[in-house]
Amino acid sequence: MPSPSPFPSEYRDAIARAFARACAPALERPPPVGKPRVAGRGDLATPAALMLAKVTGENPREAAKRLLQNASLPDFVDGAEVAGAGFINIRLKPEAKTAVVGEILQKGARYGSRPQEGETVLLEFVSANPTGPLHIGHGRAAAYGDSLAKILAFSGARVWREYYLNDAGRQIDILAASAWLRPQLPPGETLPEGAYRGDYLAEYFSAAAAELPQDGCRLSPEEVAALLAQSREAAKAANTEDAAADALVNAAKTAFGEEAFAKWSAKVAAVMRDSISADLRTMGVEDFHRWFSERDDLRSGGKIPQALEELAQKAPGALYEKDGALWFKSAESGDDKDRVLRRANGEHTYFAADAAYHRDKLARAAPGGKPFARLINVLGADHHGYVPRIAAVVRAFGGAEVALEIPLIQFVALYEDGARVKMSTRAGKFASLAEMIAAIGADAARYFFVSRRNDQHLDVDMRLARAKNKKNPVYYIQYAHARLCAVLKRAQENGGGNSGDDVNSVNGGDGGDGGDSTARNMQLAQEPAAVVLCERLMAFPDLIARAAQNRAPHLLAAYLLEELAPAANSYYEKTPRIIREKNPDRKRARLSLLAAARAVLASGLTLLGMSAPQRMYSDDADDDGNNGGGQ
RNA sequence: GCGCUCGUAGCUCAACGGGAAAGAGCACCGGUCUUCUAAGCCGGUGGUUGCAGGUUCGACUCCUGCCGAGCGCGCCA
Numbered sequence: 001m002p003s004p005s006p007f008p009s010e011y012r013d014a015i016a017r018a019f020a021r022a023c024a025p026a027l028e029r030p031p032p033v034g035k036p037r038v039a040g041r042g043d044l045a046t047p048a049a050l051m052l053a054k055v056t057g058e059n060p061r062e063a064a065k066r067l068l069q070n071a072s073l074p075d076f077v078d079g080a081e082v083a084g085a086g087f088i089n090i091r092l093k094p095e096a097k098t099a100v101v102g103e104i105l106q107k108g109a110r111y112g113s114r115p116q117e118g119e120t121v122l123l124e125f126v127s128a129n130p131t132g133p134l135h136i137g138h139g140r141a142a143a144y145g146d147s148l149a150k151i152l153a154f155s156g157a158r159v160w161r162e163y164y165l166n167d168a169g170r171q172i173d174i175l176a177a178s179a180w181l182r183p184q185l186p187p188g189e190t191l192p193e194g195a196y197r198g199d200y201l202a203e204y205f206s207a208a209a210a211e212l213p214q215d216g217c218r219l220s221p222e223e224v225a226a227l228l229a230q231s232r233e234a235a236k237a238a239n240t241e242d243a244a245a246d247a248l249v250n251a252a253k254t255a256f257g258e259e260a261f262a263k264w265s266a267k268v269a270a271v272m273r274d275s276i277s278a279d280l281r282t283m284g285v286e287d288f289h290r291w292f293s294e295r296d297d298l299r300s301g302g303k304i305p306q307a308l309e310e311l312a313q314k315a316p317g318a319l320y321e322k323d324g325a326l327w328f329k330s331a332e333s334g335d336d337k338d339r340v341l342r343r344a345n346g347e348h349t350y351f352a353a354d355a356a357y358h359r360d361k362l363a364r365a366a367p368g369g370k371p372f373a374r375l376i377n378v379l380g381a382d383h384h385g386y387v388p389r390i391a392a393v394v395r396a397f398g399g400a401e402v403a404l405e406i407p408l409i410q411f412v413a414l415y416e417d418g419a420r421v422k423m424s425t426r427a428g429k430f431a432s433l434a435e436m437i438a439a440i441g442a443d444a445a446r447y448f449f450v451s452r453r454n455d456q457h458l459d460v461d462m463r464l465a466r467a468k469n470k471k472n473p474v475y476y477i478q479y480a481h482a483r484l485c486a487v488l489k490r491a492q493e494n495g496g497g498n499s500g501d502d503v504n505s506v507n508g509g510d511g512g513d514g515g516d517s518t519a520r521n522m523q524l525a526q527e528p529a530a531v532v533l534c535e536r537l538m539a540f541p542d543l544i545a546r547a548a549q550n551r552a553p554h555l556l557a558a559y560l561l562e563e564l565a566p567a568a569n570s571y572y573e574k575t576p577r578i579i580r581e582k583n584p585d586r587k588r589a590r591l592s593l594l595a596a597a598r599a600v601l602a603s604g605l606t607l608l609g610m611s612a613p614q615r616m617y618s619d620d621a622d623d624d625g626n627n628g629g630g631q
Numbered sequence: 632g633c634g635c636u637c638g639u640a641g642c643u644c645a646a647c648g649g650g651a652a653a654g655a656g657c658a659c660c661g662g663u664c665u666u667c668u669a670a671g672c673c674g675g676u677g678g679u680u681g682c683a684g685g686u687u688c689g690a691c692u693c694c695u696g697c698c699g700a701g702c703g704c705g706c707c708a
Contacts, residue, residue, distance in 0.1 A: 032647085032648090034647070035647095036651080047650055047651090050650065050688090050689090053688085054688085060688080083651070084650090084651035084652090085650075085651060085689075086650095086651090087650080089651095129708065166708070169708075170707080170708075171707085171708055323706080324706085325706050326706095327706090336703095340705090341706095344706060347706085349705095349707085349708085350707075350708050353708095380702095381635090381636070381701085381703090382702055382703065383702095383703085384634090384635050384636070384702070384703065385703045385704060386703090387635085388634095408635090410636080410637090410701085410702090411701075451644085452643085452644065452645095453644085455636065456644080457637085457700095459643070461643085464657090467670090468670055469670050469671090470656095470670070470671070471656085471657065472670095475670070476656095476670090476671095479668080479670065479671080480671095482668070483667085483668045483671080485668095489667095494667085542647085543647095546647050549647080552647090554644090555645085558645060558655075558656095562655050562656070566672095569671060569672070570671095570672065570673085572671085572672085573669090573671065573673085574672080576667085577666055578667070579667050580666085616668075616670075
């Protein structure tokens with residue numbers, strides 16, 4: 001009895017199993033089955049014989065020949081040959097490849113996905129301090145984290161998305177004092193170095209500041225002048241900008257009263273948080289399951305001292321006192337040096353708060369009841385020095401069985417006409433994420449942010465990002481999707497009679513036997529370009545698995561740009577007048593292929609957080625003007 | 632100085648626990664619309680994987696040294 005033919009996405013496993021049986025019991029795990037490196041040498045390839053030869057010590061080519069004789073390969077295999085040092089190349093029957101169309105139409109948006117039965121993951125990303133607008137580096141982290149979350153979930157993980165908000169502490173107090181004082185400055189005057197001085201202060205906090213009571217919270221011009229002078233003197237005396245900021249904070253606390261200032265400080269942090277959230281929404285980043293607040297979730301419950309106590313308990317010897325401060329022995333775990341948790345003045349450090357935060361992560365129940373199996377913290381590459389101490393503290397809390405990963409996001413540089421766009425946080429001038437999105441659009445920002453490996457520097461060509469031609473990857477991919485939509489839409493409109501039914505069934509996704517009958521029909525659409533397109537569609541599930549496994553959304557970006565979109569465009573170009581095709585079965589087969597390609601393009605774009613437009617243009621003809629175009 | 636990340640075509644980048652003759656896109660050259668989106672498609676030119684060793688049947692991939700780049704090295708956050 002021939003077993004039912006598997007879906008094309010299961011071919012690799014079926015072949016791997018066949019070779020594993022033929023190798024048994026020599027190999028510990030099934031041999032990998034992948035794409036041949038060299039084009040034109042078959043559809044799939046495996047180094048099974050090389051692996052076997054390593055164990056048995058025989059000649060790899062001999063082993064390969066023996067394997068081919070012993071292995072009973074599945075029905076969909078057309079043939080297999082030994083090549084090179086002992087690789088086995090496998091050819092598939094064309095109809096086995098075009099069968100992927102039926103699988104895609106049956107599974108719809110689920111094609112390439114796995115059921116939500118995988119491990120639980122707490123994915124923390126962005127976590128920018130709420131002291132100013134997001135800049136482009138945060139944007140890259142957001143795009144990476146959001147796409148990674150989608151890809152992991154698509155491949156079966158249960159992902160919890162979280163933002164750690166440092167909405168309390170000295171920096172927030174400085175921001176609160178700055179936001180309070182700024183509207184009271186005489187014209188031409190600025191806040192001292194060390195305070196927050198960006199123009200966004202006026203923009204973000206004027207509404208909040210207007211609600212402050214007039215008395216007490218307002219200084220006279222003389223008082224303002226005196227405070228500024230005092231602050232600058234303090235900085236000079238102590239030889240650090242920090243002193244200037246502290247002077248402002250103290251003045252604010254006096255003017256407000258401790259309690260009222262704490263409220264104001266919380267208000268300022270909340271305003272910044274809302275602004276960050278809005279920026280992220282603009283870029284299509286899904287909201288976080290939780291904004292973990294240092295103020296509300298750690299400090300107010302006394303969680304930080306609790307964490308230090310538990311640390312002392314669980315990892316005796318890992319804490320010690322020196323010079324009046326409390327230290328954590330991270331140097332023993334690969335850190336450069338030991339780190340201070342509680343300063344001599346009694347205040348805890350940022351690291352202590354982070355330790356408490358990770359203690360909370362470890363103690364929490366993931367969806368399903370058990371603790372999270374994996375913690376992923378997406379960090380800016382400038383924080384790489386922070387990795388060892390976090391890993392050490394997670395281990396000290398007993399999180400040894402929890403996998404901690406910290407992907408680093410390298411810097412982004414913007415280029416406009418070949419010139420680097422200046423970005424300086426120093427002077428309060430930002431290359432802000434909002435500005436970038438306004439300039440090139442959310443889709444382009446999302447694409448470019450994940451177009452390179454996260455740990456590589458990224459250059460974004462702003463002019464290219466705006467271009468409306470195939471040089472712009474964003475445009476090119478979306479264009480492929482839009483033109484397929486146009487054809488399918490036209491087919492539906494022109495259809496009438498039975499061809500209308502064809503299109504409906506094509507567009508309908510899974511219904512009844514959809515897959516099987518489509519698969520049979522596909523025999524009528526096996527032109528080379530169609531087969532190539534089907535090969536690319538078949539690669540999608542493996543690609544997603546690899547992107548998830550390697551935490552590498554860029555692989556999906558590259559797949560869409562270099563494999564799927566070109567194949568879809570190419571098939572479209574080489575198969576003219578699909579709508580007028582006389583043979584209804586052939587027409588239906590071709591439209592099915594277009595619908596399958598459209599579905600996978602849409603899936604890919606969605607996983608990258610990009611839109612999949614139905615149409616790209618109508619009447620606006622512009623060419624990014626090379627001659628004349630004003631300005 | 633120490634640590635982390637990295638060095639691949641003229642440019643921007645890929646290469647799945649080591650696997651065949653290292654792949655794309657851009658740039659450059661040449662074709663292609665009485666046809667559903669030509670804002671597209673088809674064809675062509677390009678390499679000592681920074682340098683020198685080592686491990687291996689096999690190295691862009693692992694190890695060592697050197698050269699070069701970025702980032703980090705507070706009782707800051």
